[in-house]
Amino acid sequence: MSEPITHHDDQWQACPPGALARIARLQQTEDRRSALRRTSLGAAASVMVATGLVVGAGLASGSGTVRMRCPECHQRFTEFHDHQTGAHSMTDVRKVEGMKQHFKKCGGCRKQFQKKYPGCPVSKCGPHKSCTPPRDLTASPASYQPAPLPSA
Numbered sequence: 001m002s003e004p005i006t007h008h009d010d011q012w013q014a015c016p017p018g019a020l021a022r023i024a025r026l027q028q029t030e031d032r033r034s035a036l037r038r039t040s041l042g043a044a045a046s047v048m049v050a051t052g053l054v055v056g057a058g059l060a061s062g063s064g065t066v067r068m069r070c071p072e073c074h075q076r077f078t079e080f081h082d083h084q085t086g087a088h089s090m091t092d093v094r095k096v097e098g099m100k101q102h103f104k105k106c107g108g109c110r111k112q113f114q115k116k117y118p119g120c121p122v123s124k125c126g127p128h129k130s131c132t133p134p135r136d137l138t139a140s141p142a143s144y145q146p147a148p149l150p151s152a
Contacts, residue, residue, distance in 0.1 A: 066098035073102045073109045081117045 068076075080099045082088035090096050103110045103122040110122055 066092070066094045068095075068098045068102045070102075070106060070109055073099060073106070074112070077113055077116060080113075081120055084120055084122075 076095065076099060079088070079090060080096070083090040083096060100122065103113065113122055114120070
């Protein structure tokens with residue numbers, strides 16, 4: 001069946017100098033790498049959980065943009081125009097951003113707004129800025145008067 005185990009001294013050889021120290025260093029290096037992997041994975045998991053909590057809290061607090069459908073957008077045309085021209089400020093910044101986002105995506109609403117309020121861009125101007133096109137400040141050749149030269 002099985003043969004008895006016999007130890008023969010001639011099968012073993014002496015380790016070369018430094019071999020055991022090298023084996024110990026390799027084992028220590030592997031132990032450090034393993035510990036670093038565990039720490040890194042734990043840190044990454046913690047960051048992911050924290051990010052999820054922050055994003056979740058932000059969404060729950062309502063700090064995101066309000067998603068709008070066309071009927072709600074149409075109802076807010078006048079309010080949005082007044083906000084853009086500075087006549088009246090919309091109190092909910094999320095709705096302002098929601099209108100801007102809706103105008104970016106919905107060409108129909110954007111065209112209707114621009115038809116109702118020509119010259120008022122839907123996203124380029126903000127509160128207390130004029131939505132009217134800038135005045136032409138260039139002088140016509142007929143109205144040009146050179147400045148008088150200083151007298152000596």
